[in-house]
Amino acid sequence: MxxxxxxxxxxxxxxxxxxxxxxxxxxxxxxxxxxxxxxxxxxxxxxxxxxxSKAGLLNSLYQEAAHLFAQRLATVRPTDDPAGDVIRIGLAYREYAVANPHLYAILFADRSAQCPSDSDRPREVVETYRPLVDAVRRGQLAGQFGPTSDPEVIALSVWGMAHGLVSLVLSGNEPPELAVADCFERSLRALVTGWRDSEEPVAGLAQVT
Amino acid sequence: MxxxxxxxxxxxxxxxxxxxxxxxxxxxxxxxxxxxxxxxxxxxxxxxxxxxSKAGLLNSLYQEAAHLFAQRLATVRPTDDPAGDVIRIGLAYREYAVANPHLYAILFADRSAQCPSDSDRPREVVETYRPLVDAVRRGQLAGQFGPTSDPEVIALSVWGMAHGLVSLVLSGNEPPELAVADCFERSLRALVTGWRDSEEPVAGLAQVT
DNA sequence: GGGGCATTCATAACGGTGTTGCAATATGCT
DNA sequence: AGCATATTGCAACACCGTTATGAATGCCCC
CATH class of the missing domain: 1.10.10 (Arc Repressor Mutant, subunit A)
Known part of the structure; x- marks a missing residue:
């Protein structure tokens, strides 16, 4: 033909x-x-x-980057210390982002700037998101987190913290004279600790109305 | 002439x-x-x-956006509840970002993509960063945060959390079926709580080596 | 075996961008 | 008036993503 x-x-x-x-x-x-x-x-x-189109090409690249990202996060094997798993997932998160800054940028680029009607992108995101949610859920069962909140909420806060600190570094907007890398893990630990003790009134911390 | x-x-x-x-x-x-x-x-x-150049124009816009941002954050007046101030600064942070997404995007765009040798941009960032650090410092004096960490480190974690959650929403990468807005404040509260109780070993949270 | 034809692809054109060289312009001074 | 010169608008340059066009190609059928 x-x-x-x-x-x-x-x-x-x-x-x-x-x-x-x-x-x-x-x-x-x-x-x-x-x-x-x-x-x-x-x-x-x-x-x-x-x-x-170029957007289509970048979308294929997105799929690839998401797959690698999910693989990297999946290398963190669940242990009998779910809260520790959460920390380790956060560290793996950071490691991937720092090692592949431009692929990471594709993953978290403005979604409205990409070709629209691509509805399976959230699916990919959810895929990488699941191990974290699972770890939190197991942590709740083990009493390491307060039981009041949805595990998705707690997981999202961890995700947000990791994404935020990583983004600040990658975009060059970290405050000067401060090594973000050094306080990444400590920040995660503080957050995890806080989710255990939160949900109940804290002395000296008045409610914001 | x-x-x-x-x-x-x-x-x-x-x-x-x-x-x-x-x-x-x-x-x-x-x-x-x-x-x-x-x-x-x-x-x-x-x-x-x-x-x-266009970069120069965007840089002038950056100055403007940074000024507005600093002004907005400065509307949060220090109270005798520094930890609450930290939360309120976080909420103001989010409010500005959501109200002015594209200006916020300019503020935190990739710095290496802008015109180089612009060394006074960090100065602007630090300017908006200071109220948060001050609140944390006052909180430490009031015993609301653990005294072990530098206030800059604690402030950075709050900044990172706010930036991360806001960025996820603005870029459309928030996990589906989950209202990030609803858990923004609770996440900040958990983090603040965690910085009070952290720095000492936590039962059931093994060290990551 | 050779012509018609559908398919596949490379080239070139279109409209757009940021940027820069150049020529025209409009003033103040001599 | 005429000159010098700072200032400006226009057009060209080198790109970009995208699309239309037309040539090359290999199969089918006569």
């Missing part, structure tokens, strides 16, 4: 790999489809037939 | 104001210097003589 396809799966992977390398060390805006196609000795048409 | 200047301070403010409006509701990438100049009935040269 027609000529042989060269825009095949192999090319798709080659382009994805090259794009990942560029994004990895220079970010998404430094990724040019023209340059990418030229480097791979093909044309921009390839990118558009394989990925639809 | 030459013709009358029209690229003057008034034009500078007009451009800055228009640019702020655009960035405010459509973000920095939606801001086009050509469009901006056309709207202001001038040429792109004006932007370059007044701001040097």
């Amino acid at each position: 027609a000529r042989l396809k060269t825009h095949d799966e192999a090319l798709r992977l080659r382009l994805l790999h090259r794009a990942a390398a560029t994004v990895f060390d220079r970010g998404t805006t430094a990724l040019s489809l023209r340059q990418l196609a030229a480097d791979a000795k093909t044309s921009t048409t390839a990118v558009y037939s394989l990925f639809g | 030459a013709r009358l200047k029209t690229h003057d301070e008034a034009l500078r403010l007009r451009l800055l104001h228009r640019a702020a409006a655009t960035v405010f509701d459509r973000g920095t990438t939606a801001l086009s210097l050509r469009q901006l100049a056309a709207d202001a009935k001038t040429s792109t040269t004006a932007v370059y003589s007044l701001f040097g």
Whole structure:
């Protein structure tokens, strides 16, 4: 019927790999489809037939980064110390982000800036989110966290803390003269401790109305 | 000597104001210097003589946003309940970010992506950071936080938590089926509580080695 | 075996961006 | 009036993502 396809799966992977390398060390805006196609000795048409658009390409990259992220977090095996597991997940979180800053940036980039109607992105996020929620839930059963709050709420606070501190560092907005790395673990510990003792009135801490 | 200047301070403010409006509701990438100049009935040269570049313009916008942010946080008056002050600063933090998402985004955008050699940006950050550190310091004196840690470390953890949760919401990466707003304050409270009780070994929370 | 044809792809064009060189302009001084 | 010069608007440059076009290609059928 027609000529042989060269825009095949192999090319798709080659382009994805090259794009990942560029994004990895220079970010998404430094990724040019023209340059990418030229480097791979093909044309921009390839990118558009394989990925639809630059957003589509970045979305594929997102899937890849999310998978790696989930894998990394999954290396933290549950122990009989769930609260410790939460800390360890936080440390793994930080380690991945620092090791792959641009992939991490793709994962947490503004979602409204991506191609819309991509409804399975939350699914990926939830996937990496689950081990943390599980650890919290086990911690509640073990009495290490207050039983009042939903485990999702506690997990979200840990996620937020990790994401916040990591983001401050990666974006270069950490307060000067302060090594964020050093206080990352201590902050997580304080938070975990707080969720154990919170939910009941604290002396000297008046309610905010 | 030459013709009358029209690229003057008034034009500078007009451009800055228009640019702020655009960035405010459509973000920095939606801001086009050509469009901006056309709207202001001038040429792109004006932007370059007044701001040097788009990065320069965004930097001026950064100063403005930082000033507003610092003002907002400064509305939280110190009380005799420093720990409560910390919570209130966190809530003010969130309020500003949610009310001005794109300005907040400018404040915490990747610093390496901005024009370099701008060394007074950390100064602005520190300015908004100080009230929080002060509240923590007063809290330590009042015995509301453990005395072991530097107040900067505790303040940074609060900052990180607020920034993290806010960023997750603004970027659309909050876990589904979970209202982050509802657990923002509770997370802050848990963290503050934790910094009071932390620094001493916690039963059932083994050390991570 | 050779022509028609559908498919696949590379090239080039389109509209947009930030940025910069250059020529026109408009003033104050001689 | 004429000159010097600071100032400005316009057009060109080098990119970008995206899309239309047309040429190359290999299969089917006669």
